[in-house]
Amino acid sequence: MQRTSSTDAPVLRLDRITKTFPGVKALDQVQLGLYPGQVTALIGENGAGKSTLVKILTGIYQPDGGAIYVGDDPVSFPTAQDAAAHGITAIHQETVLFDDLTVAENIFLGHAPKTKWGLIDTKAQTRRAKDILQSIGAEIDPGAYLRDLGIASKHLVAISRALSIDAQVVIMDEPTAALSHKEIHELYDLVEQLKAQGKAILFISHKFDEIFRIADRYIVFRDGQFVADGKIADINESALVKMMVGRSVDQVFPKRESLLGTEVLQVVGYDHPTEFEGINFRLHRGEILGFYGLVGAGRSEFMQSLFGITKPSKGVTKVDGKITVIRSPAAAVEAGIVYVPEDRGLQGAIRPMPIFQNVSLASLRRTSKNGFIRLAEEFALAREYTQRLDLRAASLDTPVGNLSGGNQQKVVIAKWLATQPKVIILDEPTKGIDIGSKAAVHEFMAELAAQGLAVIMVSSEIPEVLGMSDRVIVMREGRIAAEVSGDDMTPETLVRHAAGIAEA
Amino acid sequence: MHILKSREMILTGAIVVLMGLVATRFPGFIAPHNLVAVFNDTSPLILLAIGQMIVILTKCIDLSVAANLALTGMVCAMINVAAPGVPVPIIIAIAVGLGAILGAFNGILVWKLDIPPIVVTLGTMTIFRGVIFLISDGKWVNSHEMSPAFKAFPRADFLSLPMLSWIAILMTVIFFVLMTRTTLGRSFYAVGGNPHAAVYTGIDVGKSQFWAFTLSGALAGLVGYLWVSRYAVAYVDIALGFELDVVAACVIGGIAISGGIGSIGGAVLGALFLGVIKNALPVVNISPFWQMAISGSAIIIAIAVNTRAGRTKGRIILKNAEAAQ
Numbered sequence: 121m122q123r124t125s126s127t128d129a130p131v132l133r134l135d136r137i138t139k140t141f142p143g144v145k146a147l148d149q150v151q152l153g154l155y156p157g158q159v160t161a162l163i164g165e166n167g168a169g170k171s172t173l174v175k176i177l178t179g180i181y182q183p184d185g186g187a188i189y190v191g192d193d194p195v196s197f198p199t200a201q202d203a204a205a206h207g208i209t210a211i212h213q214e215t216v217l218f219d220d221l222t223v224a225e226n227i228f229l230g231h232a233p234k235t236k237w238g239l240i241d242t243k244a245q246t247r248r249a250k251d252i253l254q255s256i257g258a259e260i261d262p263g264a265y266l267r268d269l270g271i272a273s274k275h276l277v278a279i280s281r282a283l284s285i286d287a288q289v290v291i292m293d294e295p296t297a298a299l300s301h302k303e304i305h306e307l308y309d310l311v312e313q314l315k316a317q318g319k320a321i322l323f324i325s326h327k328f329d330e331i332f333r334i335a336d337r338y339i340v341f342r343d344g345q346f347v348a349d350g351k352i353a354d355i356n357e358s359a360l361v362k363m364m365v366g367r368s369v370d371q372v373f374p375k376r377e378s379l380l381g382t383e384v385l386q387v388v389g390y391d392h393p394t395e396f397e398g399i400n401f402r403l404h405r406g407e408i409l410g411f412y413g414l415v416g417a418g419r420s421e422f423m424q425s426l427f428g429i430t431k432p433s434k435g436v437t438k439v440d441g442k443i444t445v446i447r448s449p450a451a452a453v454e455a456g457i458v459y460v461p462e463d464r465g466l467q468g469a470i471r472p473m474p475i476f477q478n479v480s481l482a483s484l485r486r487t488s489k490n491g492f493i494r495l496a497e498e499f500a501l502a503r504e505y506t507q508r509l510d511l512r513a514a515s516l517d518t519p520v521g522n523l524s525g526g527n528q529q530k531v532v533i534a535k536w537l538a539t540q541p542k543v544i545i546l547d548e549p550t551k552g553i554d555i556g557s558k559a560a561v562h563e564f565m566a567e568l569a570a571q572g573l574a575v576i577m578v579s580s581e582i583p584e585v586l587g588m589s590d591r592v593i594v595m596r597e598g599r600i601a602a603e604v605s606g607d608d609m610t611p612e613t614l615v616r617h618a619a620g621i622a623e624a
Numbered sequence: 625m626h627i628l629k630s631r632e633m634i635l636t637g638a639i640v641v642l643m644g645l646v647a648t649r650f651p652g653f654i655a656p657h658n659l660v661a662v663f664n665d666t667s668p669l670i671l672l673a674i675g676q677m678i679v680i681l682t683k684c685i686d687l688s689v690a691a692n693l694a695l696t697g698m699v700c701a702m703i704n705v706a707a708p709g710v711p712v713p714i715i716i717a718i719a720v721g722l723g724a725i726l727g728a729f730n731g732i733l734v735w736k737l738d739i740p741p742i743v744v745t746l747g748t749m750t751i752f753r754g755v756i757f758l759i760s761d762g763k764w765v766n767s768h769e770m771s772p773a774f775k776a777f778p779r780a781d782f783l784s785l786p787m788l789s790w791i792a793i794l795m796t797v798i799f800f801v802l803m804t805r806t807t808l809g810r811s812f813y814a815v816g817g818n819p820h821a822a823v824y825t826g827i828d829v830g831k832s833q834f835w836a837f838t839l840s841g842a843l844a845g846l847v848g849y850l851w852v853s854r855y856a857v858a859y860v861d862i863a864l865g866f867e868l869d870v871v872a873a874c875v876i877g878g879i880a881i882s883g884g885i886g887s888i889g890g891a892v893l894g895a896l897f898l899g900v901i902k903n904a905l906p907v908v909n910i911s912p913f914w915q916m917a918i919s920g921s922a923i924i925i926a927i928a929v930n931t932r933a934g935r936t937k938g939r940i941i942l943k944n945a946e947a948a949q
Contacts, residue, residue: 429823450826461824468824470817472884481814482825484807491806535825 122248129157129191131320132177132208132289137186139172142437149186152339153319154289160423161352162324163364166415167339170324174293177322179203191503196206196525201230207288211278211295214526217266224249224262226283252280256310256380272303279310290314291322294415308334310319311481319617326414326617328357340364344459357621365582365611373587374566380590381405383441384542387426390435395421396598399435403543403574408565410589411578418598419578420462423545427459428452428591439542455484460532461552462578468532471521475513476502478520478531483538505534509564533564544568545576550584562588582611594618631654634929635893639900651835653907660785666899667792668693668847670892672866673873674799675727675840677891680874681816682833683883684734684741690753690842692726694858696848698756701774701858703829715774715858716849723845724838726752729869731837735830741837743761749867756860767856788850795843800888812836816883872919873898877927897922 141145141250147169153162153464154160175181177188179197179382187194190206197203216502217226225232225247233244250264258276266274275295282290292311296304311334314321325331330354339349340363347363383404396418403409404585411419412550426434428446437444439455452459461468470478479485479502487498502516513523520531536544546565550558566590569575579585585592591605594617615621627942647654663870672689679686696719703718712838726748733744767775778788785793801810814822815832822829852858878884905915 153679424910427824448826448828449824450828453826459824461820466817468821470884472820472880473813477810478814481810481827484810488807491808493805493807495805599927 125272130154131191134173135187135189137168137173137176137183139176139181139183140555144581146344147176147183148280150341150344152322152346153349154322155337156288156320156388157315159315159321159323159334160339160349161331162322162336162339162341163360164341165364165582167343168364170341171293172344173341174210174291174324177203177289177291203282204285204287205288207293208288208292208438209282209285209289210309211275217274217277217281219267221266222262223253223260223264223266223269223277226266226277227252227262227284229281231285231340231620241322243469244296248284249280252283255449256280256283256313262618266381270303271506271513272273272306274577275299275312287319287624289320289322293325293385294325296325296327297600304330318507322481322542322548326619328360328621331360332357361612361615361621369420373584374563376408376566379406379570381572384439388436388438390422390425392421392425392430392432392598394594395425395430398599398602400600401593401603403472403576405542405574406569406571406589408575408577410592411576411595412580412582412592412614413595413601414587415580417540417595417618419595420547422595423459423547423576423578426452427457427545433623451585453539453541454485456540457545458482458536458539459542459545460536460547460549462547469528472519472527474517474519475506475523475531476516479516479534479538481506483540493538499524502534502539506530508537512514526583539587541573543574543576547576547578548580549577550579550581558584585614586611596620625629632887632893635877635890638719639893642897642900646900649908653904657805659790659885662903663896664786664789664904665693665794666895667788668791668851669765669866669869669873669895669899671795671843671847671850671878672784673877673891674795674838674888675843676870677874677877677879678799678803678836679741679833679840679887679890680871680881681812681883681886682829682836683819684833684836685745685871686730686840687742687745687867687880687900688726688730688749688842689870690751690863691847692723692841692844693754693851693866694860694862694864695726695756696723696845697852698760698765698848698858698860698861700849701770701852702759704771704774705765705769708774711779716722716818716846719844719845719849720842721935723848724842727841727844728834728838730841731834735834735838738946741833745854747943753860757911760860762860765852765858766807770853770856775853778850791850795846796888797890802807803888806835806932808835813884818882818884828914831861840866851922869898872923875923878926909934 132154134152136149136151138149138482145592150173152173162173163169172181179200179202181200187315188196195206197466198208210244215618219231227249228245229587235241235247246262252263253260253276255274256279258273258280259268260273261536262277266277269277279321295307295362299307311321313427322426325337333567335352338342338352338355338360340347340360342364342488349469383402383405385403387399391397413419421430424430424439426446428448428451431447436447439457446457464603465511470481476499480498483501484493487494487501499516506516511534513527520528525529552563565575590608591603592614593600594602594614596602596618604613643654651894652658663724663946676686676689694899699722700715700719702747703715730744730748732738734741743844777784799857803812811827811832814825814827815829819829844858850862873895874886874891875881875894877890877892901919905918910918
């Protein structure tokens with residue numbers, strides 16, 4: 121690839137940046153250099169520290185150690201405004217813009233041109249917005265409201281905003297995750313334009329084809345540490361995959377003997393008009409089935425439909441060999457399928473409610489008669505399951521909102537176990553929790569399987585998927601890309617199928 | 625639970641202090657017969673606050689209760705005029721039924737069409753008032769047109785309490801059981817406390833909200849008959865603006881506007897607090913303009929106290945704090 125404007129002096133440089141969160145070292149002495157007129161792809165699994173890095177670069181997090189240089193000058197970004205003032209801007213996966221403002225207002229929010237009276241000069245604002253939009257070839261009316269634009273156009277507005285503050289460094293965090301094929305190509309063209317204007321671009325992506333299509337350089341992180349960097353021209357896909365996953369396995373997973381029981385669940389031909397297609401699999405008692413894929417591969421969407429929240433256009437569910445119609449979450453719980461959603465803060469516990477009521481909430485059918493709750497039975501149920509999970513609380517009357525995060529999680533799990541399920545779906549069960557709690561969740565999952573429950577684990581963390589699952593289904597773009605088990609369960613296979621890379 | 629209990633205690637204390645203050649100026653205020661009169665006078669507010677509390681618990685609001693009450697009351701009065709022989713229990717059944725249907729109409733719009741509750745009930749509030757005008761031609765139904773039995777029921781004494789008060793007490797008990805001991809009551813708390821979590825436990829959020837509106841409507845309908853028969857008059861504008869008192873009673877009673885927190889005891893005490901203020905201020909010769917300002921201040925102070933109570937608690941993370949709880 122031709123690089124006419126490249127120089128060897130980075131416009132932005134990170135040196136030995138460290139960021140620690142309670143219980144986790146998110147970044148450990150990482151380095152990074154961004155060069156004008158070049159696209160640097162940041163590659164790493166989930167948990168490698170990419171998001172933390174973006175947040176440090178945009179002034180949202182402060183590093184605990186290390187230094188940031190713009191040119192040769194050491195700088196710090198106490199606030200997001202400081203990062204913007206140094207010409208750094210980020211375009212996020214879900215663009216952070218304002219739906220109810222116009223395109224021009226979005227572009228100039230916070231630095232709008234003013235009249236001599238101190239009011240916003242809307243004419244100048246519209247004119248300048250138009251110029252910028254034109255300069256990137258975007259045919260968007262500056263007066264249009266953002267809510268009326270598609271995701272691709274919103275990205276263009278975000279990029280225009282970046283140009284309006286004269287950004288030297290543009291961070292793109294999985295910008296293509298929600299775009300159509302055509303829109304992706306338009307984005308590539310735009311990246312080329314930004315390069316031509318001498319901007320330094322940090323491009324975060326899980327998709328290898330696009331990395332090789334537009335990046336000039338790569339940098340690989342793993343578990344918060346810098347692994348390698350270099351020129352894309354000097355490397356191939358398999359080498360990158362190896363760097364990304366090749367690991368010092370310091371996580372220990374509980375030893376399990378997989379004793380597969382009878383088939384408990386069979387899913388046949390699940391289709392959804394826009395989210396997934398052709399989902400077929402079987403699940404056995406005592407089995408942990410991992411669902412791996414990139415973010416947006418349709419795993420959670422499928423699980424929600426299996427649980428009756430969204431409805432598939434086609435598909436049959438068999439529980440214990442019997443065709444079971446699941447049209448609502450209530451029907452799913454009745455059929456013995458429960459779903460522990462990803463964000464337990466938002467979707468799990470009912471915070472103002474006392475512990476015992478939270479635990480019994482999904483089992484009220486059993487603890488009530490003719491619609492009247494039998495308190496003694498409700499308390500007995502709550503006591504049984506909170507004790508099983510070793511929940512520490514003085515009284516079952518305590519509102520769940522008063523408990524610590526870990527204990528809230530136990531309440532949620534107790535709630536699901538109390539329904540005596542046959543199949544439990546855990547969506548990203550360890551996302552965002554510290555290593556100690558992770559181990560406890562893994563232990564617990566193994567215990568559930570040992571008791572004969574069938575577990576479906578949706579996870580984007582390869583070590584977890586490999587360490588816990590008996591079998592792994594890899595999804596990509598709404599379809600099952602592969603089903604792997606036994607010796608085929610290697611990090612390379614999973615990443616290959618998830619990213620759609622052909623066998624080397 | 626503990627916070628709620630203490631909040632109810634604070635409110636009870638406030639009511640007692642308030643009555644004590646009034647008694648220093650006007651000892652007759654706390655005479656038993658006057659307390660009965662105050663309670664009886666506040667009964668409609670108590671009944672409506674119970675219904676409103678359930679609606680607010682599910683993150684909704686029902687601004688149409690007063691209009692519902694007026695429409696149902698007018699229908700009851702007109703039935704009485706047209707057919708004076710219809711016994712009172714049948715009239716009450718019609719009132720509750722019609723009120724429930726009007727409430728269910730709100731509920732359907734919120735549930736099936738996903739329209740924000742404030743918009744729905746603002747609309748139905750106006751529609752209900754309009755319907756009263758249409759069916760009555762804007763005319764009043766006066767005392768002399770109503771049958772004696774129709775007018776006598778709410779005033780009838782039973783164990784030295786009027787029936788109106790007895791109905792408020794009965795409904796408080798029934799709804800206390802409903803809210804604390806039934807799966808339906810539990811679902812209201814769940815839906816308001818965390819709608820997402822409620823969905824995953826198999827609770828239909830929209831359906832629960834529908835039932836909340838229906839119950840609120842049924843209570844409004846019941847009050848419709850009681851109101852019209854007690855004051856022995858029905859016209860388009862009865863109880864105009866009363867929905868605001870009802871919401872205020874709930875807020876004073878510690879029902880969180882954001883949903884999920886509240887109790888029947890709170891709603892009843894909130895209504896009583898407002899009722900005592902409204903009855904006491906004229907007694908101690910405070911001008912009507914000051915009365916409004918004082919009622920308004922009570923609402924703001926109540927909210928300030930509620931928010932502070934929620935803020936200062938903090939979470940239990942320390943092990944010894946957990947044990948001490």
